[in-house]
Amino acid sequence: MITRIDLRGRTLTRRELLDELPRAEVDVEHAAEVVAPILIDVRKRGAAELRDLAERFDGVRPVHLRVPADVLAASVGALDPDVRSALDETIRRVRLVHAAQRPADFTVDVVPGAQVRQRWVPVRRVGLYVPGGLAVYPSSVVMNVVAAQEAGVGSLAVSSPPQKDENGLPDPVVLATCALLGVDEVYAVGGAQAVAMFAYGAAGSDEVDGDILCEPVDVITGPGNVYVAAAKRLVRGVVGIDAEAGPTEIAVLADGTADATHVAADLVSQAEHDPLAAAVLVTPSVELAGAVEAKLADRVEATEHRERVMTALSGKQSAIVLVDDLEQGLEVVNAYGAEHLEIQAVGAAELAERITSAGAIFVGPYSPVSLGDYMAGSNHVLPTGGCAHFTSGLGVHSFLRAVQVIEYDADALADVADRIVALAEAEGLPAHGEAVRARF
Template sequence: MLRRLDLRGSRPSPSELLALIPRAATDVSAALDAARALVDDVRERGEAALLDQAERFDRVRPPAVRVPAEELAAALAALAPDIRSALESTIERVRAASAAQVPAPERTVLADGAIVEQRWQPVARVGLYVPGGKAVYPSSVVMNVVPAQVAGVRSIALASPAQAAFGGRIHPTIAAAAALLGITEVYAMGGAGAIGAFAYGVPGIGLDPVQRVTGPGNVFVAAAKRVVQGVTGIDAEAGPTDILVIADDGADADFVASDLVSQAEHDELAAAVLVTDSEAFAARVLERLEARVAATKHAERVRTSITGPQSAVVLVDDLEQAAAFANAFGAEHLEIQVRDVDGTLARIENAGAIFIGPYSPVSLGDYAAGSNHVLPTGGQARYASGLSAATFLRPQQVVRYNEAALREVAPVIAALSGEEDLPAHGEAVVARFGDRA
């Protein structure tokens, strides 16, 4: 079922490990031309383009792109009590964890009258994307909106694709989650066109451009983010989800199998990887995996995922080699289920989120842990981080020097500006002192 990659008896270099990493056959660059055409169409034709694109890709023409306030209120009123309670619990936990992600302002006194202040300023306006597709994601509404609110973003717009099953409206649970969070600017639009609408605005429907776009989506959403980057900020080019589990023979094989299936359920291109130093344990996981796949609702989708080139069981000599492989993989979700948790965790450098022990499954992070589930995919965790309150903040330095403090460093400025052949830099300092220099 899972293809086998045996690294025992070898010590691949970092570059060799990168070449061995199983990946889904997705290429954002291949979708760039199509995404650019859709973005340009929205720039030129506005709402008409969004309606046409919904009809083309979502198989339904929305009654309106802007979701009326009464529709949001009605969706919230009709929300099942258990779902509302679950959303409220998730909101509370994510809000508490997000608050810890806001850095405190710092004030550095370098000398008497020489002060540099560090502050974190929120962007004023953001566009948050909640995908449609194979599932409905009210949890992604929470994961996008709450950290933006915690960061202090004043203006929040949310988009989700029109649903044919609901007459061209967004999914009512998405609408209800937005209303529960106090979001009133919601649009029935999806795909690359939605990203273009956020970046450039659509005056005809009151959609002003945003300063940052966040949220997961398909390859065309990722490509559109690349197209508009530079016009607006983005979080990441999200791709198919992935999970990597490091486990030894003390782990529960059924727990591991169930966690691999839980992420494979998302998409046929989802990656499910087990890294272990025990061939016997790997065999037990494969046995339980067969049973789990056969019993799950989306068995065909899961089977396609775990038999794809992006999924594998990786055999290693020891946990040090397991950690090296995990660092090269850069998992979106990394589970550690070993006896030596602390030693293994100490070796991990690259991961979107890390789940420790048998009772911290990835599903916990998807919904109720308090952590954010919008995470870097496709190995981007090697250089990027997940969505957080910090995503919506910009560090700014505020410089406060008085005359005496500036006079003290004037020779430094004169020396360096002269060396760089930028004498006017030094002259701008001397001008402040005149005959008093």
């Protein structure tokens, strides 16, 4: 079912290693060609186009593109008590962690009379996308909304696909989660069209043509399929985005002490997201590899989403990678840059300190990725496709801008005036120097 890649006894350059490692093939360029006309049409036709696209892609024409307030309120009362309790605790933990993330402002007195201050300023308005295709994600509502709220964003809008079984409204648990978090601007709009609505705004409304359905935002965040990723790529520059999130990934670095049942269960847990989901085990233990293969066969047969899991595990994006030792294993997982990295090995905490590229690191046998998906307090919106090499997961920082404030008095400016003039003339920009001289 799952292939093996044997790197034992091989010395590879980083480029050669990347070529050997499994990765999902996601053609964002092709998807961008598909969604570009959608972005243009939403920008031109607004609410009318959003309804047409919902009918085309979601199989339902929403009566209300913006979810009515009474529907949001009623959704909380309809929540299963156990789900309500779980959401409340998830919100509490995620808020606790994200409240600690906000960076501090600072002031530096460069010399007497010369001061540079830095303030962290939240963006004005954000659009938060919550998928609703193969699964629905109230947990993603929590991750996106709490991070934005703790950053101090004043205006938040959430969008999630209309569901045919819900009369064109988003999933009711998604709606209830929005209500629990105090979000009252929620849209029944999915896919690339939601990205377009957030980026450009949308004219028209549920009642009167010419009204504004949705005001444009400054930042769009949230995971989605390849078409959502492509739409985010196309609007980057018009708005900020978190990342072009691709299919989910799990990598497990494990030695012979790891429990094969735990490893297999964790690989299956991520494979059930999507047929393109990646599940990778990196281990020096041939015995563990064999035991995990056997456990996978049993678990795949028993799991609810058998076909989806089977496709993901047998795809070229998934593999068991055999290495000489944990040192080579560290080299492999750092090159791979997984969205989720579990370490199930002796000295797991020490090994985690040597990881340089991962969206999130789960240390030890009792820190499965599922914990991070829901209840750890960390954020589960994480970089995929190797993007962990240069970017981080969603957090308070995703919604903040650093603004520098410079204040010099006359003496402090006079002290460096000649040096500014010298640099300005060296760069061939004499008016820069003259702007300083004019003050003296």
